[in-house]
Amino acid sequence: MSSGSTRHRVAVIGGDGIGPEVCAEALKVVTAAGVDLEVTDFDLGAARYLRDGSVLPDDVLAELRTFDAILLGAVGPPVGDTSVPPGTLERGLLLRLRFELDLYVNLRPFAGVPGSIAAGADFVVIRENTEGTYAGEGGFLRKGTAAEVATQGSVNTRMGVERCVRFAFELAGRRPDHHLTLVHKTNVLTFAGDLWSRTVTEVATEYPDITWDYNHVDAACIYLVDQPARYDVIVTDNLFGDILTDLAGVISGGIGFAASANLNPARTGPSLFEPVHGAAHDIAGQGIANPLAAIHSAALMLQHLGEGDAAERILGALSVQTNDMSNPDFPNSNEQLSTTAVGDAIAERL
Ligand code: NAD
Ligand code: IPM
Ligand code: MN
Numbered sequence: 001m002s003s004g005s006t007r008h009r010v011a012v013i014g015g016d017g018i019g020p021e022v023c024a025e026a027l028k029v030v031t032a033a034g035v036d037l038e039v040t041d042f043d044l045g046a047a048r049y050l051r052d053g054s055v056l057p058d059d060v061l062a063e064l065r066t067f068d069a070i071l072l073g074a075v076g077p078p079v080g081d082t083s084v085p086p087g088t089l090e091r092g093l094l095l096r097l098r099f100e101l102d103l104y105v106n107l108r109p110f111a112g113v114p115g116s117i118a119a120g121a122d123f124v125v126i127r128e129n130t131e132g133t134y135a136g137e138g139g140f141l142r143k144g145t146a147a148e149v150a151t152q153g154s155v156n157t158r159m160g161v162e163r164c165v166r167f168a169f170e171l172a173g174r175r176p177d178h179h180l181t182l183v184h185k186t187n188v189l190t191f192a193g194d195l196w197s198r199t200v201t202e203v204a205t206e207y208p209d210i211t212w213d214y215n216h217v218d219a220a221c222i223y224l225v226d227q228p229a230r231y232d233v234i235v236t237d238n239l240f241g242d243i244l245t246d247l248a249g250v251i252s253g254g255i256g257f258a259a260s261a262n263l264n265p266a267r268t269g270p271s272l273f274e275p276v277h278g279a280a281h282d283i284a285g286q287g288i289a290n291p292l293a294a295i296h297s298a299a300l301m302l303q304h305l306g307e308g309d310a311a312e313r314i315l316g317a318l319s320v321q322t323n324d325m326s327n328p329d330f331p332n333s334n335e336q337l338s339t340t341a342v343g344d345a346i347a348e349r350l
Contacts (some may be wrong), residue, residue: 006307008036008069009037010067013070015045015074016073016279017078017279018284020071022275023289024343026071035302040108042060044075046089049084050060050084056092060124061096061097065101069301069305070097070270071273071301075090075093076090076278077281106128107171107235108248108261109123110249112228112254113253113325114326116254117250118249123228123232123233124175125224125234125239125241126167126233128236129164130160131154131155131160132155135155137154137155138153139151145155154189158195161219165196166203168208177213178270179210179212179213180234181220183215183220184217192237221244221247225251236260245276253322255276255277256277259299260274260300261273261300291343296318298314315350325337325342
């Protein structure tokens with residue numbers, strides 16, 4: 001079933017480890033949903049870096065800006081492998097894309113699958129995606145000496161925090177529970193925390209229908225595990241959002257289920273869609289990576305591209321597949337299904 005006449009130009013960065021494997025399943029499912037994509041593959045990641053030293057050349061970035069959306073698998077070397085120095089790809093490719101394309105919202109939805117710790121819970125983490133400790137502020141003094149100093153600052157601008165907080169309130173207004181939770185560490189990070197809590201307090205006055213509360217990030221780790229249903233929309237800073245969303249993925253069924261949308265809400269360029277997980281070199285090439293996070297991320301991409309009908313159909317098929325895979329009586333449990341078999345099963349349900 002074709003969803004319309006619009007052809008969407010999508011840049012695909014499969015990347016490293018399981019990235020290309022899960023991207024292939026996502027594209028298979030989008031095609032099965034009848035969406036007309038013109039896909040261009042970009043050879044970026046560890047292999048490219050080791051071949052010619054390129055991470056994200058300026059002309060490639062300029063070309064990426066011309067696409068309607070970017071689908072990314074994962075980038076990064078095996079943990080501990082220093083043939084690619086730590087951060088080279090993470091900062092030089094993924095974070096550079098987030099910053100240069102002004103993808104200031106990292107939207108990460110979670111719905112606990114049956115049998116998971118978060119079964120029945122349904123919440124979205126809105127992670128600020130361009131500032132905080134990720135901004136790259138800091139450096140070394142006297143590097144390599146006994147008197148070495150390393151600093152890594154956290155950059156929090158009123159503009160950057162406010163636009164992210166506004167996005168979160170708008171989202172809460174479209175969800176049934178109309179509830180928002182700010183997660184931070186205001187009891188210790190008294191400068192950044194103060195800016196974040198004043199911003200939320202002030203923006204909240206414009207959204208009288210939305211209730212909101214505040215959790216310290218350490219307590220949020222407790223509540224996520226023992227009362228996940230208390231959350232509706234969580235808004236938080238870049239690093240807390242990174243850590244909380246791996247935890248949220250695990251309690252919701254597994255990190256292989258967790259999707260994300262790196263959004264440029266002003267649409268001044270393409271947004272980027274990717275699973276929350278990384279390159280998972282420990283399982284790469286074995287055909288056992290869970291592709292559901294990538295497939296869900298592709299559905300978020302379709303929503304963003306105005307293909308809401310196809311996105312809903314994919315999310316519906318994904319939910320049936322997830323329920324089947326999390327049912328211990330299901331003949332093919334998660335462990336037994338291969339990456340391609342999961343993609344095929346979802347494509348067939350469409
Ligand atoms: P990881 O997310 O790659 O793996 C952590 C654990 O989760 C591993 O045991 C892995 O097997 C498992 N896992 C991850 N995805 C899975 C899936 N789809 N199905 C089943 N199991 C899955 O984290 P890591 O090992 O810390 O990082 C590996 C590399 O990936 C690093 O270089 C890191 O910087 C990079 N990374 C990239 C991204 C990204 O590109 N968005 C995200 C996180 C980490
Ligand atoms: C994520 C990843 C990235 C992050 C890394 C690879 C830069 O862990 O998307 O969650 O820390 O944001
Ligand atoms: Mn992460």
